[in-house]
Amino acid sequence: MNAAEITGVVVGYDGSENGVRALDWAIEEARWRGLPLTVLHVWDVYVGAPVAVPVADVRGIAEQTLESGVEYACKAAPDLRVRSSLERGPAAARLIEMSGIADLIVLGQRGLGGFAGLLLGSVGAQVAAHAACPVVIVRVEREPSPEERPGRVVVGVDGSPASREALALAFAEADAHEFSVTAVAALEAVPVKDLPLLVDEEGLREAAEIRLGRLLMPLRELYPKVKVQSDVVTGKPRDVLMDAARDANLIVVGSRGLGGFRGLLLGSVSHALVHHAPCPVAVAHAPAEDTGDHERIT
Incomplete structure (x- = not known):
C-alpha cells in the first residue's frame, strides 16, 4: 500500500x-x-x-x-x-x-x-x-492477571519537552484504558559529605514536588476521571523507573531528558527500560519545533 x-x-x-x-x-x-x-x-x-x-x-x-x-x-x-x-x-x-x-x-x-x-x-x-x-x-512475557497488574501507567517526568509529551501520552493511555497514572521524578542523591550545610535535601524534594504538581495540573483538568499519584523518589532514574514499573501495565518516558533524567537517550535510561523493563515501554518525543528552555524538576 x-x-x-x-x-x-x-x-x-x-x-x-x-x-x-x-x-x-x-x-x-x-x-x-x-x-x-x-x-x-x-x-x-x-x-x-x-x-x-x-x-x-x-x-x-x-x-x-x-x-x-x-x-x-x-x-x-x-x-x-x-x-x-x-x-x-x-x-x-x-x-x-x-x-x-x-x-x-x-x-x-x-x-x-x-x-x-x-x-x-x-x-x-x-x-x-x-x-x-x-x-x-x-516484551515477551506471561500475560499477567488483573490482580498482578490492576491498571496503572507509570510516567517518568523531569520537565523536559520530551517528558511533557510523555505525560500527555500517559494520561491519554490511562484515560482510554481506565487506568491510573503514577508520575515519577527521580531525585538523584546529592553528595553532601564535604558540604553538608550547603545542601538542603528536604528543600530540593519540596521544590521538585511543587514543580511536578504544576506540570500535572493541566492534565488533571483535561482528564478528570484519571486517578493520579505523584512521587519524587531518591535514586538513579533507571533504578527508580524500573522499580516503579514492576506492577505497571505501561511505562512512558521521553526520548531525551534533562535534570534528573540527564541525557535520556536510548543508550542510557530509556535504553535500559526498552531492554529490561518488566512491562511494555512507550517512548515519546518532543515536538520538532520545540527549542525553548524548560524548567527542570530535579
Missing part, C-alpha cells in the same frame, strides 16, 4: 514470538483508540547470508509472513480495520519513515534476525530514538 495511507497504529511483524506479542498489543491498542491497524513487514537481502537465496524467494517468504500476521489480526479482531504494508530496505529506516504519518509504532523487543527478520533487538532502539511519533516496545 502507499505509505501516505498509513495512519493509526503500525505494528512491525516478523512472525517471531516477539512479533506476535507486539501484534496482540497493537490490536488491543487500535481497538481502544478506534484507529486502523497496519501490519508492517520489512524485508531485504542481506550480504553475508550463509546460503544464497534468490530475491524472489526472499520476497515470497516476506509476503507469507505478512499474510500470516494480517490473518491473525483479522481473526483476533473482526471489527478492526486491518491493512498491510510490505517494505524492502533497512528496517529501522522504513519504520522511522512510517512514523512521520503514524499515530503509534509498536515493535517487539527482539526479532528473528537473519535475512527475514526485523532485527528488532537493534532496530527497536533506533526507531524509539528517532521516530516522529510515540513508539511502544513490547
Whole structure:
C-alpha cells in the first residue's frame, strides 16, 4: 500500500514470538483508540547470508509472513480495520519513515534476525530514538492477571519537552484504558559529605514536588476521571523507573531528558527500560519545533 495511507497504529511483524506479542498489543491498542491497524513487514537481502537465496524467494517468504500476521489480526479482531504494508530496505529506516504519518509504532523487543527478520533487538532502539511519533516496545512475557497488574501507567517526568509529551501520552493511555497514572521524578542523591550545610535535601524534594504538581495540573483538568499519584523518589532514574514499573501495565518516558533524567537517550535510561523493563515501554518525543528552555524538576 502507499505509505501516505498509513495512519493509526503500525505494528512491525516478523512472525517471531516477539512479533506476535507486539501484534496482540497493537490490536488491543487500535481497538481502544478506534484507529486502523497496519501490519508492517520489512524485508531485504542481506550480504553475508550463509546460503544464497534468490530475491524472489526472499520476497515470497516476506509476503507469507505478512499474510500470516494480517490473518491473525483479522481473526483476533473482526471489527478492526486491518491493512498491510510490505517494505524492502533497512528496517529501522522504513519504520522511522512510517512514523512521520503514524499515530503509534509498536515493535517487539527482539526479532528473528537473519535475512527475514526485523532485527528488532537493534532496530527497536533506533526507531524509539528517532521516530516522529510515540513508539511502544513490547516484551515477551506471561500475560499477567488483573490482580498482578490492576491498571496503572507509570510516567517518568523531569520537565523536559520530551517528558511533557510523555505525560500527555500517559494520561491519554490511562484515560482510554481506565487506568491510573503514577508520575515519577527521580531525585538523584546529592553528595553532601564535604558540604553538608550547603545542601538542603528536604528543600530540593519540596521544590521538585511543587514543580511536578504544576506540570500535572493541566492534565488533571483535561482528564478528570484519571486517578493520579505523584512521587519524587531518591535514586538513579533507571533504578527508580524500573522499580516503579514492576506492577505497571505501561511505562512512558521521553526520548531525551534533562535534570534528573540527564541525557535520556536510548543508550542510557530509556535504553535500559526498552531492554529490561518488566512491562511494555512507550517512548515519546518532543515536538520538532520545540527549542525553548524548560524548567527542570530535579
